[in-house]
Amino acid sequence: MTFAAVIRDNRQHRKLIFADHHIIPDVAILDPLLTMSTPASVTASTGMDAMSHSIEALHSQQSEPIADGLALGAIRLIAEYLPKAVENGNDIVARGQMLIAANMAGVSFGNAQVGVVHALAHSVGGRFGVTHGVANSILLPHCMRYNLDAVADKYRLVAQAMGVNIHGLSEIDAAYKGLKAVSAFTKRLNMPQRLREVGVEEASLDQVAEDALSDASIVYNAKSIFDSEDTLKILKEAY
Numbered sequence: 001m002t003f004a005a006v007i008r009d010n011r012q013h014r015k016l017i018f019a020d021h022h023i024i025p026d027v028a029i030l031d032p033l034l035t036m037s038t039p040a041s042v043t044a045s046t047g048m049d050a051m052s053h054s055i056e057a058l059h060s061q062q063s064e065p066i067a068d069g070l071a072l073g074a075i076r077l078i079a080e081y082l083p084k085a086v087e088n089g090n091d092i093v094a095r096g097q098m099l100i101a102a103n104m105a106g107v108s109f110g111n112a113q114v115g116v117v118h119a120l121a122h123s124v125g126g127r128f129g130v131t132h133g134v135a136n137s138i139l140l141p142h143c144m145r146y147n148l149d150a151v152a153d154k155y156r157l158v159a160q161a162m163g164v165n166i167h168g169l170s171e172i173d174a175a176y177k178g179l180k181a182v183s184a185f186t187k188r189l190n191m192p193q194r195l196r197e198v199g200v201e202e203a204s205l206d207q208v209a210e211d212a213l214s215d216a217s218i219v220y221n222a223k224s225i226f227d228s229e230d231t232l233k234i235l236k237e238a239y
């Protein structure tokens with residue numbers, strides 16, 4: 001129900017983004033019965049995509065208060081219901097709350113856009129066919145570390161939305177707790193932790209880092225990225 005569609009070009013090994021307001025449907029039907037048979041691994045990876053949409057909307061240069069509110073609401077729901085939906089696919093309440101969360105995250109990033117997590121995930125997916133949500137999940141904590149000092153105020157809110165006690169902490173320490181909570185969450189969901197685990201070749205990291213610079217998502221990232229030195233640094237940390 002967002003304004004964006006992504007298509008993989010198998011000849012160029014790139015993911016191409018198409019964005020237009022005509023793509024947004026007039027109506028979205030969020031029926032949990034339709035997602036009940038989704039396997040646990042797909043439930044986890046698509047849920048982490050929604051989590052990435054929320055955090056990317058928050059750390060976007062185009063973030064704004066309404067998108068922030070939707071993103072934080074989505075993070076609260078995902079933190080509570082994604083583990084339940086993964087552990088028990090028949091939990092219709094968890095399935096329904098995840099549909100709502102994914103929708104809120106979608107509206108949020110429709111306003112605010114996404115950032116370096118998606119730019120890198122598209123590049124990794126284009127070259128190596130890594131599932132979008134898996135690539136996002138691996139890259140998200142590392143990209144948060146990269147952005148941390150620029151958007152500590154936002155990551156502090158992420159920590160709160162994930163139920164972390166940040167009482168008495170400085171903004172940067174609270175933000176770091178947010179990063180750690182996201183990282184721990186991916187482990188709880190049994191998501192792969194490193195790019196090397198999902199078929200990415202180390203020799204291609206330079207190319208992936210270069211590809212990400214021309215991905216439209218990167219221009220909205222909290223910190224402006226103009227050089228593949230920065231994207232390569234993140235990829236190496238996630239490898």
Ligand SMILES: [Fe+2]
Pocket residue numbers: 049052053118132
């Ligand atoms: Fe995504």
